[in-house]
Amino acid sequence: MEIYINAERAQLDVADLLNFGQLIQKIETDVLGPRGEVLTQIQLNDRDLDEAAELDHQNLPLSRIQKLIIKSTTPTMLVLEALGDAPTILSEMVKVLDEVLGSFEDSQDSKGYQEFVIVTDGLSWFTTIYSRSMAIFQDLILQQDLHQSPFILESQKLSKTIEEILDCQSSKDRTTFLDLLEYELKPSLEVLSREVVTFREALVSNP
């Protein structure tokens, strides 16, 4: 079995391990933990694993692992990478949102709700990135007065909008739900997709 971590061959004692799940756990505890890194990608026997596939392979015996490639990074880099991806992802969310609104406009409500699930996945991703940014760069944000930056203000507004959307979904108020999507959420995502670039630059330029 060959194990590579960030392109370097790793030597690990696997004598006590039975399966893939235990191996990953050991790598996280013994190798990545001390380095302050988190695991970002797993390639098992030349196949990329997403989270679901990783779970599926938890009990895979070690004997069936020929090659394991692990990529890791620090939480700071992870957040910066995600913020780098954010303009593209947020723009894509706006496009999906347009499709959602189109479906509701054509009275295809069930299709609209199905498509909206993609937007909620995106919102969940963004919320995670935002809260991690706040936690990791807390001092820097205070020093640089970034808490008044358009990105953070809009993100806070977005958080309220999401709450209102959830309320509407539970009360089934279609009118307000669509209002929030079109006149609150969509403009917010558009602002964020622009402002996240400046925000990230501010973080990068102040290590």
Add this chain to the structure above:
Amino acid sequence: MSIDLDYLMECSPHLHKILINKEFQDSRINDVVPATTRSGLPNLILKHPRGELTLHSGYPDKEAKKIYEKANIKERSLTICFGLGLGYHLDYFLEHHPHEDVVIVEPTYAILAQAVQHRDLSPYFKNSRFKFLISADPDQTGQALCEFYNFYQYSGVQVLELPSYLTLFGAEWERMKSHFTQAISKYTVNTITIMESEGDFTDNCMKNVPHFGKYPWARHLFDQFQGIPVVIISAGPSLHLQFDLLREIRNRALLICVDTAFPILKRQGITPHIVCTADPTSGNFIHLKNMDVSDVYVVAEPMTYYEILELEGLRAFFTNFDGYYAKYFTQFASGPEALLSWGSIASTCFDLARKIGSNPIIFVGQDLSYSDFLYHCPGSRFDDGYTSYLESADRRYLYTSYQSFHIQRLLEYNIFPEPDIYGKTVFCQKNHRLYAKWFHDEFARSSQLIINASERGIVRENCRQMRFKDVCEQILTRELPIEQKLAELYNRPSDYNYQALLTDIDSKLNTLNEAGKTAKKLQQECEDLLQSKDEVETDSGKVKVRNSFNLLTSQSNCGIEDKFILDWIDHENQKAEMFFKREIGKLVGQVLSAELIETTANFYYNFMESRFSCFENLGAHLMVAKEGCLNSMGEKWEQTAS
């Protein structure tokens, strides 16, 4: 804010009383509570048994613009507004069309009672162009809507639909529309001509002229298959039960299928002999588009969607359903070519089977119901929808079974229980019942043995029910030279008389041209009549007026005697024709007065205007037909010369 409702008292004391005293009960609305829009304007929240719904968007101006744009407003159309709400959308409409008539449909007093308390709605109640229909009974409202539709004034209907009303009362609104269109259709041959104003039928007939001589007509098939068994294949859900047997019997029976069944059969490796298609819209073209049709014969009608007749390798026979234009073009073929068409193309397949002399006539896939809770026949292209449905979000639909996919689809329709061939309950639509009844009646009139081998569905009377397996084993037992026979009939030389058609079209174009001039002259006569309306008190004036009326009445057909053209005018100009005849009828027997002269002269003037534009439209249609005719004759001439 308190709104003074005196205006309501003045306009409609009865409504005022109802709204003030809240003399209504509506289980669809639990409560209506005040709210505000984002800019602080009044809004309402409707609490209903399933949750709550804000009446207007928080941005009512934007909502109004959307509603307006969606309605695609045209002049001379009746505007129906489904839901007054707080009227923001009507404000926007009135800004753009201050002089249009509007019928407001309110399905409940519950919202109106609160709306009048929170916004001044007097501009609508006081506006004489606004009419209100308030009722929780959609059937009643649908019927009442017809009273507002005037064929003289309007050439269509447009609807401003308040989205919150569609959410709450969508089903009722569909029923209202359905009743309205049904009632309107009493006055028109086809409701679609009012609601859509599409000229598919006419367009196709004209565009298809070049094909009339290219393909033989159905008469060549008539009586040519005496005693040959025919299997009519429809696309009902049960069709999938017979795929295996259908693959084996191609040389033992003539296989006639409906156009929707064709791609299903092809997918299963089954090639029918004949495909019947007649849909004039592009919708059904999807069944034949990109399909290899070179190994079948298509039975088409002049109004069949024109792209079907342009498919590569197509071999067709023309028939006619006796429609306005098809009947005309069929004259230039040499014999009786008509087949019945009653709602479903399967009716045409059946009539074809009778006229070609086939016996017995065997049906498969003729369910006319959602047998086994299936929305469509398994194995058809609709199944791709299921696959992509699952793939669209594989985890979410992990437990969506094929059966529940079908049930979800069929629940989108109004379905009714009906006993099937086994006496068990099956679900179908109302039109399925009507089609089944038509078949039952026609079976009783037919001398052939009719066998329903669908093994499912509601076609149960005046026919023998058999399993298709038994039909194959007991009846379809011998090989028959069907393919050779069809090829021989198809290859008979065309006898379509383009020369006679061309001569006749030219003569009709001349007639229409002259009629147009006469219409203009008669309009001038109407204007002269208006000028002299006040002379009616004098004897000479009376004579002058009478002479004018005599002229207008005697020449109302603008010199046209051609029966076909008169029929086409009736068809193309039906709204104006019906209205005019009705209204003029009402004036008969009234005392001659300046007012009567003005009314009558205006009627005639507008009637002539409608006829003039009708003549021009007919002329334009016939020019397309003429061009097709000339092209075909040119090709024929080139073929002969070479």
